[in-house]
Structures are given as C-alpha cells and as structure tokens.
Amino acid sequence: MKKRVFRYFFDFTDGQEKWLNEMAAKGWRLVKCGQLTYDFERCEPGEYEYAVEFVADKSYAKSRDYKAFLESMGYKTFYKNVYVGIFFGIKWRPWGEGAGQIATAPGSLRKELIIVEKKNDGKSFELHTDLTDLLTLYRKIRMAYFWYAGGMFAFALLLLFYAVRTNSLYMALGAALFGALGFLWLIPGLKTSQKVRKLKEEAETNEIRSAIRKEKSIEIDRLIWHSHSSRIPCIRDMVCSRRAARPLLGPGNDRIRLGQPLERKVYRIERSQAAAFVPEGRHSSIYDRNHYKIGRIGPFHHGSGRNGVL
Amino acid sequence: MREHIAGGALTETTFLVLLSTYTPNHGYGIMQFIERETHGRVLLGAGTLYGAINTLVKKKWIAPFGDAEPGSNKKTYVITDLGKQMAEKELNRLRELYGLASRIIGGEPK
Numbered sequence: 001m002k003k004r005v006f007r008y009f010f011d012f013t014d015g016q017e018k019w020l021n022e023m024a025a026k027g028w029r030l031v032k033c034g035q036l037t038y039d040f041e042r043c044e045p046g047e048y049e050y051a052v053e054f055v056a057d058k059s060y061a062k063s064r065d066y067k068a069f070l071e072s073m074g075y076k077t078f079y080k081n082v083y084v085g086i087f088f089g090i091k092w093r094p095w096g097e098g099a100g101q102i103a104t105a106p107g108s109l110r111k112e113l114i115i116v117e118k119k120n121d122g123k124s125f126e127l128h129t130d131l132t133d134l135l136t137l138y139r140k141i142r143m144a145y146f147w148y149a150g151g152m153f154a155f156a157l158l159l160l161f162y163a164v165r166t167n168s169l170y171m172a173l174g175a176a177l178f179g180a181l182g183f184l185w186l187i188p189g190l191k192t193s194q195k196v197r198k199l200k201e202e203a204e205t206n207e208i209r210s211a212i213r214k215e216k217s218i219e220i221d222r223l224i225w226h227s228h229s230s231r232i233p234c235i236r237d238m239v240c241s242r243r244a245a246r247p248l249l250g251p252g253n254d255r256i257r258l259g260q261p262l263e264r265k266v267y268r269i270e271r272s273q274a275a276a277f278v279p280e281g282r283h284s285s286i287y288d289r290n291h292y293k294i295g296r297i298g299p300f301h302h303g304s305g306r307n308g309v310l
Numbered sequence: 311m312r313e314h315i316a317g318g319a320l321t322e323t324t325f326l327v328l329l330s331t332y333t334p335n336h337g338y339g340i341m342q343f344i345e346r347e348t349h350g351r352v353l354l355g356a357g358t359l360y361g362a363i364n365t366l367v368k369k370k371w372i373a374p375f376g377d378a379e380p381g382s383n384k385k386t387y388v389i390t391d392l393g394k395q396m397a398e399k400e401l402n403r404l405r406e407l408y409g410l411a412s413r414i415i416g417g418e419p420k
Contacts, residue, residue: 052378074338130321208323
C-alpha cells in the first residue's frame with residue numbers, strides 16, 4: 001500500500017524530522033520525496049527512524065561526499081528541498097561555507113537537506129553527538145532560518161511601501177502574505193536560537209551529548225502487569241492494542257534492547273512514539289504475541305511530559 | 311571538534327577515532343569500534359564522525375589507507391605517526407589525571 005502526502009515544512013529541520021518519525025511510528029516508510037510531496041509505503045510500525053540533516057552550507061561536491069558517507073554507514077538517504085521552484089536557478093546562501101555560498105540548479109539548489117533513514121535497532125539515532133559539532137550546526141541552521149525570515153520581511157516591507165504609495169489593496173495583501181511567511185520561518189529560527197543557548201550551557205562542562213534526547217522522553221513511573229501471566233513479557237513480543245511502538249527506555253536512560261525482559265521499574269518512552277501508543281489522555285492495553293494481555297500504558301499528556309503507566 | 315592546545319587535551323571523539331584507526335578501519339568500523347569498546351557509552355553520530363575524520367585527515371593525524379574496497383564507497387583510514395604521537399601524549403595526560411583523581415576521590419589504594 002502506498003500513499004502520497006502533500007506537505008511543506010517551514011520548520012524544515014525539527015518539525016520535518018518529528019513528522020517523519022511519527023509517520024514511521026504509524027507504519028509509513030518514506031520511499032520518495034518531491035518538492036512538496038512525500039511518498040510512503042507500508043512498513044512495520046516503528047521499523048524505521050528518520051533524521052533531517054542540514055547541508056545547505058556545503059558545496060554540492062561536499063554534500064554529495066557526505067551523502068555517500070552516510071550511505072556507507074548503512075543508512076538510506078534522500079535529498080530534500082527547502083527552496084521551491086522549477087526553473088534553472090542560482091541563489092546566494094549567506095550562511096554557506098566557501099563554495100557552498102552559491103547554490104545552483106541543477107546542483108545543490110533544492111537539495112538543502114538530507115533525510116536520513118535508519119532501520120530501528122533499538123539504539124538512539126543521532127547524527128551529531130559532539131556538543132561543539134552540534135553548536136556549529138545549529139548556529140548555521142539558525143542563520144538560515146533568520147535569512148529566510150528576513151528576506152520575506154524585507155519583501156513584505158517593500159510591498160507595503162508600494163501599497164501605501166499606490167493605494168493598492170493587492171500590494172497590501174501581498175505584503176501581509178510575505179509577512180506571514182516571514183513569521184513561519186522566524187518561529188523555528190527562535191526555537192533554534194533557544195536550542196543553541198542550551199547547547200552552549202551544556203558545552204561549558206561537557207563535550208559529548210548524552211546518547212538520548214532527554215527532552216523528547218516521557219517518564220512512565222510505574223510498570224503494572226498482571227502477575228497471572230507466567231510468560232516474561234518481552235519488548236519483541238509486545239503488540240500494542242492500537243499500534244506498536246518499539247523503543248522503550250529503561251532505568252538510567254538505557255534503551256531496552258529488543259527481546260530484553262521488562263522489569264518493574266521506571267521506563268521511558270519517547271514523546272514522538274507515545275502518540276503511536278495511545279491517544280492523548282487515554283490508555284491502551286498491551287498484549288504479547290499470543291494476544292495475552294500483559295499490561296496497559298497511558299494516559300499520556302503529550303504536551304506536558306506528564307507521567308504515564310505501563 | 312576542538313583541541314585544547316594549552317592543556318594538550320584531545321576531545322574524547324578525537325581520541326577514540328585515533329584509537330580505532332590503529333588497525334585500518336572504515337567509517338562504519340570506527341563507529342562500531344567505539345560503541346563496542348566503550349560498552350555503548352559513546353554512540354558516535356555519523357555526522358560528527360564524518361566531521362572528525364575530515365578534520366583528522368586534514369591535520370594528517372590519520373590518512374586514507376589503500377584503495378576503497380572494490381564495489382563500495384567505504385574509504386579506509388589508518389593512524390599516522392603524528393597521530394600516534396598525539397594519542398600517546400593524551401594517554402600520558404589521562405594517566406596523570408587518573409592518578410590525581412584517584413588520590414583525591416579515593417577508591418584506588420596506593
């Protein structure tokens with residue numbers, strides 16, 4: 001089964017990544033992406049994980065070399081655009097490095113991002129783990145967001161100026177439209193800014209980021225199951241009554257390996273995965289492979305990071 | 311990747327990549343080596359690793375080794391003499407640090 005989804009992300013790094021992971025948790029694997037489309041095919045829920053990598057600062061040669069490297073690491077990769085257009089183009093990228101400042105199509109234009117797909121092996125999937133590396137990257141991303149937003153605002157101002165001079169309603173509408181587009185890029189820009197600040201703080205004392213994205217996890221403070229089940233429930237054997245989601249994190253933020261027996265302790269579940277487990281505020285039963293009820297999970301309050309029960 | 315010139319301290323990533331290339335190794339092998347040898351404590355991101363390899367090649371601490379395996383784009387790297395010097399210096403620094411920490415924090419009767 002296949003499906004095509006039309007979508008464009010102004011929040012092209014984190015927003016897009018989160019959405020792709022949510023799709024994967026629901027059992028949709030990316031097979032192709034166009035400028036405004038994503039083609040998916042069915043897969044096991046939670047079988048794949050995605051990361052979106054920003055490469056618009058690199059020259060085409062460097063970005064291709066990087067893409068080949070990622071492929072050699074066993075990942076599947078897709079180029080993805082931020083810039084939308086169909087004609088031959090050339091564009092200045094103020095945030096670029098060296099030859100990466102000039103983007104052309106065909107070439108690096110409309111290949112601003114690399115979507116990286118990894119088969120879920122229960123381990124965390126981070127492309128960048130060094131704090132200095134992360135800082136450099138997010139500073140570049142922030143600059144790109146602000147340039148996109150700034151460009152739109154400048155254009156909006158120009159249109160507004162003409163709207164006032166010529167008393168044209170269309171010009172005023174145009175100005176409003178571009179102003180709104182500017183805000184759509186400004187918001188993720190500000191979010192990235194916040195992230196940079198946090199990273200800076202962490203980098204004052206540490207070098208390597210802890211392997212798990214803490215801000216994405218929800219704590220589950222108790223583990224309840226029915227003791228009349230003599231079987232030891234395993235993650236591998238777990239089928240959720242709604243949709244299965246794989247990566248559960250154990251005590252001390254260790255990821256539980258597939259097939260590892262669960263214990264009556266604190267477990268964490270990533271927020272993006274929680275949506276696949278249970279709808280907000282409700283709970284869901286968990287069954288083993290033989291459809292034997294072994295426990296329940298939820299309720300989660302997705303926004304607040306409140307606790308749920310497994 | 312940042313080198314603290316004054317203290318001579320390498321970043322953990324740099325040091326681990328150097329250690330993983332004492333026998334010629336490719337990107338995926340380096341990642342696996344680091345995960346295995348640190349018992350999963352350090353899971354190096356592919357993007358960070360890519361940056362680290364390029365920096366170390368530029369500094370000539372590691373060098374491309376032989377030709378890429380036929381039919382694959384896996385480039386192999388091996389540590390250079392300069393890289394070995396750096397790694398040895400780091401080992402000495404860590405020994406010193408380890409001694410100091412053991413004395414102060416305890417746990418190592420000496």
